[in-house]
Amino acid sequence: MSVVDHIWRLDPFYPVVDSVDWVERLVRQGTRLVQLRIKDRDDETALPDIRAALAICRAHGADLVVNDYWRAAITAGADFLHLGQGDLDTADLAAIRAAGMKLGISTHDHGELARALACEPDYVALGPIYPTTLKVMPFAPQGLERIGEWKELIGDLPLIAIGGITLERAADCLSAGADVIAMVSDVTRHPDPDARIKAWLAATRPAAVKA
Numbered sequence: 001m002s003v004v005d006h007i008w009r010l011d012p013f014y015p016v017v018d019s020v021d022w023v024e025r026l027v028r029q030g031t032r033l034v035q036l037r038i039k040d041r042d043d044e045t046a047l048p049d050i051r052a053a054l055a056i057c058r059a060h061g062a063d064l065v066v067n068d069y070w071r072a073a074i075t076a077g078a079d080f081l082h083l084g085q086g087d088l089d090t091a092d093l094a095a096i097r098a099a100g101m102k103l104g105i106s107t108h109d110h111g112e113l114a115r116a117l118a119c120e121p122d123y124v125a126l127g128p129i130y131p132t133t134l135k136v137m138p139f140a141p142q143g144l145e146r147i148g149e150w151k152e153l154i155g156d157l158p159l160i161a162i163g164g165i166t167l168e169r170a171a172d173c174l175s176a177g178a179d180v181i182a183m184v185s186d187v188t189r190h191p192d193p194d195a196r197i198k199a200w201l202a203a204t205r206p207a208a209v210k211a
């Protein structure tokens, strides 16, 4: 049974990765929440990877968040979808809801937060908290105070902090009001990813729900 089925609380460790192999590596070690973020494909060509990642996550009792490809996520029967502001322009929210998926939305400023909240998301992501080297961002780093401000604005909705977050920075983000920490490079570009995954899991267990 997945965490989603019996208790609605996201795991605080939320790695974002670009392949099924990474998904498998993470969940084999005990990761409970992972995003598959494959870029530069379309729904049809992303679908086999989404199906494979979903099967692996379900076999390990982990939750998979599909990034971007909402049509493929519906077809695959995914539980979670993440969309950014650009993705919202073309997404069919009614179809996403009808499929029973939970929806997370990226935000970077107040206008984007208002738009996200109007979509009644299941979580809100705020970024980049620190400078990120993963992608070019037209937004300055938000900083820790902004996490607190966002948490006050969204109340009980889970708040995901993303962008430039390392394990050493995670505690500050959680103390500032984030419920969940998402990261790419601190895991995937680490010289010893498996040790890093273990360290993230150990550090975030106190903030995790006992399954």
Ligand SMILES: Cc1ncc(COP(=O)(O)OP(=O)(O)O)c(N)n1
Residues within 6 Å of the ligand: 016, 035, 037, 067, 068, 082, 083, 084, 085, 086, 087, 106, 125, 126, 127, 160, 162, 182
């Ligand atoms: C948890 C989380 N937060 C933000 C993003 C970024 O989404 P988006 O702005 O749509 O950019 P891409 O990741 O699609 O390039 C995310 N994927 N996950």
Ligand SMILES: Cc1nc(C(=O)O)sc1CCOP(=O)(O)O
Residues within 6 Å of the ligand: 106, 107, 126, 127, 128, 129, 131, 132, 133, 134, 135, 137, 162, 163, 164, 165, 182, 183, 184, 185, 186
């Ligand atoms: C994919 C993504 N979205 C962001 C946002 O601010 O919306 S920051 C980001 C990259 C996160 O990678 P890293 O942990 O390597 O900085």
Ligand SMILES: [Mg+2]
Residues within 6 Å of the ligand: 067, 068, 082, 083, 084, 087
């Ligand atoms: Mg996107």
